[in-house]
Structures are given as structure tokens and as C-alpha cells.
Amino acid sequence: MKKHNFSAGPCILPQEVFEQAAEAVVNLNNSNLSLIEISHRSADFISIMNEAIALVKELLNVPEGYSVLFLQGGASLQFLMASYNLMKVDGKAAYIDTGAWSTKALKEAKLLGEVAIVGTSKDSGYNYIPKEIKIPSDANYVHMTSNNTIFGTQFKEFPKTDQPLACDMSSDIFSRQIDVSKFGLIYAGAQKNMGPAGTTLVIVKDEILGKSGRTIPSMLDYQTHASKDSMFNTPPVFAVYTSMLTLRWLKKLGGVGAIEKLNEEKAALLYNEIDNNPKFNGFAAEEDRSLMNVTFTLADESDKERFDALAKEAGLNGINGHRSVGGYRASIYNAMPLESVQALVAVMKQL
Structure with missing residues (x-):
């Protein structure tokens, strides 16, 4: 009997993507080698990474001046990386609290500086998106979660701000058209709408980096990963490949x-x-x-x-x-x- 998979994540993927990914695990591109045993420095995998990045840029119309990265650690690591890279020493960040994931994000931000909660729907069990959002002028950046998997709410319009807007789009990336130029940072765990668990898409505006005034550990520094084309360390090859296949599928659909x-x-x-x-x-x-x-x-x-x-x-x-x-x-x-x-x-x- 057919199963209808409504799981919140790891998520359903197109059947053709499952089949192509399974084939590549056994034999990638008729090389008689598995996807998961080839070097990530090989021409075959560099081609995969390059295509995945190019498809992200094409499908989301990413402007010039942004880096597209495939990292590890899920959105949970991005909660910390966003703060390390965007919050200045003795700085302040503005957070919109719309549920469990935004709450976890602001918890990590508090490790590095002051956090102002500029909107919350906690009072009613997070069943709505707060509308009255006032962003302090001294905030280094504004953080939000575009779609809330647990409570089923979603921003229909994004806040207008002069500060860099950082957004966790883990559960609605590629589901609707967005204007990337309105954001300083977008990140999304793959396992909701793009691929299997194991990689996280990051789209970051280059000009907002390197201004925190702090020494950032290498693995937490977006500039480290951008300078190495997402290969500062061994990337999650299967997750990147399967995400690439999903993006190919999406492009083919229109x-x-x-x-x-x-x-x-x-x-x-x-x-x-x-x-x-x-x-x-x-x-x-x-x-x-x-x-x-x-x-x-x-x-x-x-x-x-x-x-x-x-x-x-x-x-x-x-x-x-x-x-x-x-x-x-x-x-x-x-x-x-x-x-x-x-x-x-x-x-x-x-x-």
C-alpha cells in the first residue's frame, strides 16, 4: 500500500531523487566507484558542489555579492554561527520570537551579547506571527524564523530594516519566491525541503562579514568556508549530492x-x-x-x-x-x- 509521508523532517523527497541517489551510492557516473568513497577533491565531486551552488543561485536569483555555502551542524549550529559573525563585541541583536527554534537561536545569541526580543507570540502559545515589531537602531542584526514547523505559522511579509536581516528558512526554503537582496543571512537545514539531514545551506552577504571585532574560531567563521568553496573540511558528500538532485528536479518542474x-x-x-x-x-x-x-x-x-x-x-x-x-x-x-x-x-x- 502507498504510504503518504507527512513527517516534519527528515522529509519526503521526489522518488526520482531517491533512485538517483541510491544508484550513485553504488556507482557514481559509471565510474565504478561510490559517491561516498570518492575524494571530495576529485573532479567528480567538485563538479557536484559547483552545480549545487549554481542551482541555488539560479533558483533563488541570488544577487552578486553573496556567498552560497553548504555546511554541517544543522540550523542549530547556525544559531551560534550567526551570532559569532554578525554580533559585534559588546553588541546587541534583535530577535523575533515565534516558537521553539527562534527561542533556541536567541539562547545562543545571549552567549555573545545583549539580545532584545522585538516581537513574540509566546503569550498565545505561538499560534500567530507578531505584527508590532520595533527594531532598536543599535541592533547589529535582526533574526527571525520564516516558518515555524511546530506551530504551523509563517511570515507572509518580512520585516523592513536597515540592519542585516538574518533568517532561518529551514522549513520553507525553495517553497516560495523571495527577494534574497532583502537579507544579510539566510540559512536552512536541508532535511525539510531540499535533501537528507547532514548539510545546511547558507547564503550570506559578503560585505556584512568581518566586522564583529572578535576572533572567530575557524569552523565558525563564514569567511573561512567561503574562501574554501565549502571545502575547508570534508563536506557531507551524500547530503550535498542529494540536495543537488532535488534542485535539478525543482528546476525541471519550472x-x-x-x-x-x-x-x-x-x-x-x-x-x-x-x-x-x-x-x-x-x-x-x-x-x-x-x-x-x-x-x-x-x-x-x-x-x-x-x-x-x-x-x-x-x-x-x-x-x-x-x-x-x-x-x-x-x-x-x-x-x-x-x-x-x-x-x-x-x-x-x-x-
Whole structure:
């Protein structure tokens, strides 16, 4: 029976990407060598890294003056790297608190300087995006999380600021068109929308680097990695290769604009059922609903056993909500076909 994978991450990827990546693990480019045994300094892998970087620049229309990096450590390491590179000695940063991941990011920033929380939705369990955001003029940078996987909220517009805007886009990168020039730093763990766990995409404006006034450990310095084309140390070759394949797939579909339309169609179908089926309630504020992570609860918890049984029978996987929220969460990332969303809606109609 077909499985419909709604897991929040590691995520669903296109079937053709799974197949191509599996083949490369056995035999890359008919070389009779595995992707994971060749040197990362070889022509074959340098070509892979170069193509991955080029595809990021093409699909997101990255302007000149930005470095595109594939690093390790997940978004969690970026919480610290962003602070090391952008916060000045005895400096200050402004953070918008919209959930668990932004809270973890500001915790790391506090290790290096003052943190001003300039907007938060903690008062209502993070079910909305704060609108009244006042950024202090002495902030070295402003940090935000564009999409909140746990709570199902998403920024529809980005804050306007004269300071560098740093954004964790782990769960909605490549899902919608963005203007990269509005950001000083974008980072995204691959395992939501781009590839397997193991690499993190970083897009950073070169001119904002080297101004912190502090000595940055080599592995935490964006300039170190930019100067070595993401190969200061051995890169996560499988994760980079599989991300490259996913970006090829996205380009073939028509790019970010094309996938954005499909994502809007999938989300509209599911939210329509939530809003019109009295058995369910949406969790996130309507105007802030995520196109990637749809969160909802049962109107009557006594329906849980039957709904869970129907979902299992239909092959729906990974729809349980995060432990801190409860209820249900359907992650409908780029590679999630409309057919799978239709299968979930069909189950909801049966309840």
C-alpha cells in the first residue's frame, strides 16, 4: 500500500531523487566507484558542489555579492554561527520570537551579547506571527524564523530594516519566491525541503562579514568556508549530492514560482477541509497559516482513536502533532504530491 509521508523532517523527497541517489551510492557516473568513497577533491565531486551552488543561485536569483555555502551542524549550529559573525563585541541583536527554534537561536545569541526580543507570540502559545515589531537602531542584526514547523505559522511579509536581516528558512526554503537582496543571512537545514539531514545551506552577504571585532574560531567563521568553496573540511558528500538532485528536479518542474503555486493549491485544499469540517479546528491564526506545516486539532478528543485508525488504514504517516502542541500536523513540503493531500482530506471527510 502507498504510504503518504507527512513527517516534519527528515522529509519526503521526489522518488526520482531517491533512485538517483541510491544508484550513485553504488556507482557514481559509471565510474565504478561510490559517491561516498570518492575524494571530495576529485573532479567528480567538485563538479557536484559547483552545480549545487549554481542551482541555488539560479533558483533563488541570488544577487552578486553573496556567498552560497553548504555546511554541517544543522540550523542549530547556525544559531551560534550567526551570532559569532554578525554580533559585534559588546553588541546587541534583535530577535523575533515565534516558537521553539527562534527561542533556541536567541539562547545562543545571549552567549555573545545583549539580545532584545522585538516581537513574540509566546503569550498565545505561538499560534500567530507578531505584527508590532520595533527594531532598536543599535541592533547589529535582526533574526527571525520564516516558518515555524511546530506551530504551523509563517511570515507572509518580512520585516523592513536597515540592519542585516538574518533568517532561518529551514522549513520553507525553495517553497516560495523571495527577494534574497532583502537579507544579510539566510540559512536552512536541508532535511525539510531540499535533501537528507547532514548539510545546511547558507547564503550570506559578503560585505556584512568581518566586522564583529572578535576572533572567530575557524569552523565558525563564514569567511573561512567561503574562501574554501565549502571545502575547508570534508563536506557531507551524500547530503550535498542529494540536495543537488532535488534542485535539478525543482528546476525541471519550472522553478520556485511553479512549486509555489502547487504548494498554495495543496495548502488551500487542506485548510478548506479544516475550516468546513466541524470535526476539526485549525491551530494557527488564519492570516499566518503556514503553507508547509498544517496544524490542527480534533473538536472532540473522543474521535482520536477512530481518526488514527482511519489514517493508518489509508497509509498516512507522520501526522501526529509535536509533543508541545498535540493534535495533528501535516507537513506538505515541495515533494509532497497533491494526491497525498487528497488522501488526508478523504480520511478527514470519513470521520
